[in-house]
Amino acid sequence: EDQVTQSPEALRLQEGESSSLNCSYTVSGLRGLFWYRQDPGKGPEFLFTLYSAGEEKEKERLKATLTKKESFLHITAPKPEDSATYLCAVQAGNTDKLIFGTGTRLQVFP
Amino acid sequence: KAGVTQTPRYLIKTRGQQVTLSCSPISGHRSVSWYQQTPGQGLQFLFEYFSETQRNKGNFPGRFSGRQFSNSRSEMNVSTLELGDSALYLCASSRLGTGPYEQYFGPGTRLTVT
Numbered sequence: 518e519d520q521v522t523q524s525p526e527a528l529r530l531q532e533g534e535s536s537s538l539n540c541s542y543t544v545s546g547l548r549g550l551f552w553y554r555q556d557p558g559k560g561p562e563f564l565f566t567l568y569s570a571g572e573e574k575e576k577e578r579l580k581a582t583l584t585k586k587e588s589f590l591h592i593t594a595p596k597p598e599d600s601a602t603y604l605c606a607v608q609a610g611n612t613d614k615l616i617f618g619t620g621t622r623l624q625v626f627p
Numbered sequence: 628k629a630g631v632t633q634t635p636r637y638l639i640k641t642r643g644q645q646v647t648l649s650c651s652p653i654s655g656h657r658s659v660s661w662y663q664q665t666p667g668q669g670l671q672f673l674f675e676y677f678s679e680t681q682r683n684k685g686n687f688p689g690r691f692s693g694r695q696f697s698n699s700r701s702e703m704n705v706s707t708l709e710l711g712d713s714a715l716y717l718c719a720s721s722r723l724g725t726g727p728y729e730q731y732f733g734p735g736t737r738l739t740v741t
Contacts, residue, residue, distance in 0.1 A: 551729055560631070560717050560732035561670075604670065612683045613658065613721070615730060617670040 519544040523605050523618035530625050533594045538621045540605030541587040550588050551615065552581050553604040561604055595625045629654065631720050631733035639739045645706040648736045652699050652720030658682075659701040660730060661693060664715040673716075676701055705738075713740045 520543045530536055542550065549568050553561035565574040567583035574581045578599065580591040590603055602622045606615040632651045640646050652659050661673040672685040676695035693703040699720075705712055715737050719730035 549729075553732075558737075560719075560734045563729050563731055566729050606670075613675055613728075613730075614660065614672040614683050614685065615662075615670075615719075616672070617662075619669045 519607070519609050519616050521605055521607055521616050521618040523603075523621050525621060526619070527622045528624070530592075530595055530623065532596055532625055532627050535591070535593045535595070537592070538590040538603055538623070539587060540590070540618055542605075542607050543586075544607050544609035544616070546610045548608040548610075550583055551606045551608070552579075552588070552590055553606065555602045555604055555620070564603075592623070595623075597625045597627050599623065600625045631718055631731055633716075633718050633733040633736050635736060636734065637737045637739075639741065640708050641741055642708055642710060644708050645704065646708060646738060647702055647704045648716055648718075648738075650701045650703075650718030650720075650733060652701070652718075653731055656720035656722055656731075657699050658721045658723060658728075658730075659695055659699065660719045660721075661701070661703050662717045662719065663687075664717055664735070665713075670717070673703065708740045710740050713738060 522541050524539045552564040555561045565581040570585045582589050602620040604620045606617045634649045658677045660675040662670050664670045675683040679695045690706045695701045715735045717735045719732045721728040721730045
């Protein structure tokens with residue numbers, strides 16, 4: 518069965534303290550891996566798509582990487598406005614549905 | 628470019644009633660997917676529509692149904708509501724129905740069943 522696991526469940530960082538979020542997946546025929554950010558009471562906001570192992574994408578303080586078994590979301594020198602839940606999702610096989618992990622709740626303190 | 632819109636944003640219903648939620652995708656997007664988000668289960672796929680046809684369906688009971696119109700707008704319906712149906716219902720649209728295209732989400736409809 519296709520599965521996505523995110524760790525840690527929650528992460529508290531001091532402003533400027535860099536860290537990484539992990540997304541490990543077990544799927545048949547990965548077509549794409551997606552990172553989203555979700556603020557309380559809002560829908561997920563698209564961040565990155567990664568298609569193949571070795572690929573990297575960057576946006577401001579965020580950098581996403583992909584291997585054959587997992588993806589990392591690196592946050593460099595985070596700010597309080599980076600506080601949110603970060604969701605990882607995969608598309609696999611012949612379906613467009615997204616299979617989501619349970620997310621990492623990030624809190625950045627000034 | 629306008630994003631995905633969902634109406635209503637909030638809804639309170641009683642057990643046994645039915646509800647219809649609406650979703651308007653981003654202009655030019657023809658694929659619409661629906662997800663249920665709860666604190667315990669996270670985001671779970673309900674179904675996907677492309678060109679008015681249901682292409683995929685998640686593991687939800689038949690009380691959950693949907694449809695898509697010729698202008699790509701979509702509705703989902705939940706009949707005989709149960710307390711466990713309380714959730715944030717999210718609609719997402721993508722450019723095409725094939726390939727790993729990213730899905731863009733609307734703000735969701737918060738459904739509370741009492």
